[in-house]
Amino acid sequence: MSGLEIKAVEPGSAAFAAGLAAGDRITAIGGRPVRDIIDYYFYLAVAEPELTVRRGEKEFNVRLAAEAGRPGLSFVSPFGRIRRCANRCLFCFVDQQPPGLRPSLCFKDDDYRLSFWEGNFVTLTNCTRRDIERIVAQRLSPLYVSVHTTNPELRARLMGNPRAAEIKAQLAALAAGGITLHTQVVLCPGLNDGAELERTVRDLASFFPAVRSVAVVPVGLTAHRAGLYPLRPVTPAAAAALIEDVTAWQREFRRRYGSRLVFAADEFYLLAGKAVPATKEYEGFPQLENGVGLVRRFRDAWKRVARRLPETTTPCRAVLVTGTLAAPVLRPVVARLNAVAGLEVTLVPVANRFFGTSVTVAGLLTGRDICAALATLFREGLRPELVVVPAAALKDGRLFLDDTTCAAVAQQVGCRVVAAAGPHELVAALGVKLARRSFRKE
Structure with missing residues (x-):
């Protein structure tokens, strides 16, 4: 069913004054259909917005008081159906989990709306042209994008999805639309490291200033990989070499763009036994939740x-x-x-x-x-x-x-x-x- 079902109404709020109640469903604002919480706030940003509400079999319109940007509503399912990941990544951590975990830990989401709303990383493989247009039109920025490689054939192979090959065109469209992008590369030794990693980093740097950061993080491998692709862990020597490469790219990009742009995850420094960078070298910690700079902050x-x-x-x-x-x-x-x-x-x-x-x-x-x-x-x-x-x-x-x-x-x-x-x-x-x-x- 379309629209947003109201979970609760804050007493004394504009929505309360308008007579809205739990169980009502907001189907449109200003005549425009409401698909999710993002539409709701985007269309609400006008003086005295008019809401189309369904209550049981009845539909009616209500007008909220002026400046009701947050009218006091919470919703049962703010995003409706969350988009599932359509990829079969060789390095997927969810595929390596032991049996018996609660369902929420086994659900693979890949929803650009959650990337904007919560900072989740998405691959964009299930994004259509209309999705890209919506992202640009509603200024859903910044987005957090799992790139892994910009080599089309390699990305399709790594992610088990032929649509993964479209990443550069998607990034170009988002960049042209003024969307800020934070990107990541999960480093898989023997697959997307070495020359492939340098290609990826330089391709992403070419989108600066739309691409504001590139985080390189090591692949996570568990003991539950029976039947999965034989990935290798990152060794201390490989971690040290990666840090040298990142340091060299940072020097170059800082001269060229005024930003270091690419950052190595803390795990590389700890694995190699090297000191983590100084605070200023993280440039505001754009990927702290991705394990980039946590040790320095601590x-x-x-x-x-x-x-x-x-x-x-x-x-x-x-x-x-x-x-x-x-x-x-x-x-x-x-x-x-x-x-x-x-x-x-x-x-x-x-x-x-x-x-x-x-x-x-x-x-x-x-x-x-x-x-x-x-x-x-x-x-x-x-x-x-x-x-x-x-x-x-x-x-x-x-x-x-x-x-x-x-x-x-x-x-x-x-x-x-x-x-x-x-x-x-x-x-x-x-x-x-x-x-x-x-x-x-x-």
Whole structure:
């Protein structure tokens, strides 16, 4: 059914005053059909918009009060049917998941509307000419696009979809329409690296300033790849070589465009044992959610927190859980915390048995693996009163990927379990009160 079904109406809002109610369906605004939440806000941006509403079998029009840009409505399904991914990527992480995960983790979306609305990466393989026209007409910018390669034949092969070959024409149309693009390349050794990667990077750079960033991220491989294409992991040597290439491209692009444009994911630096770039070199962190600059942001935040740590605090024995990749980042943090009298913090890097030990990021840890790692330490005599887990591993602050809850982990390990997303949340969880903020330049 077309239109948007109203889930709730805020009391006292313009929609409330107009008599709208839960269950009503908005089918048009100003005579133009409403397909989703994007149409809704786009057409709503006029003085006193007129809404066509269906209530049961009846249809009527209501006019909202002036300046009702956010009239107080929420909707049952803001985007209607989400577009599924039509690709069969050789490196798809969803295809490598163990059985039994909740359905939402196995759903492959590839919807340009979610790219604009939530920052999801999309491939554009299911975008029609009319979709491109809509993106341009409604200024759905920026978009986040998974490119992987600009070689048409290779992209079609990598993504298992002949339409993938159209990527350069699609990017050109979006760029000509004034759409800002953030792009990514999932690096698969032996397939889209080396000369192919350089070709891709230079092709994307040719679309500057429409293409504002290119992130290179390593392919993620789990232990559940039976029957899948035999991909190779990125080695430390390959990571170091990639960093050298990215550094050289950044120097060139900064001279040519005034922007470094291409960025390597943090995982390459950690894998190669190299220092992550300085804050200014990330140019505002355009792809932070893609793992580009998270370590630098964490270290900058920790530096500010560390300056304000007290000499002593209320006693607390705690365990800090992380993935094996981030352990070198957190070791100096734990050492500094343990210099505060009263704190006894133990760092526990947890091997990922759920997805396989090649998966090393903290955000993919499960409750079962955390419990197993802690049980080993408890048998050795460790008895903490608090376990701090990475917030990135939880949905809505409570649920791990294996559907284990924080409460269940706490019950099994016999102490409090809290999640922390950064240095400030970490020290707060430990009960540490920071000194007053310094006004000197940091």
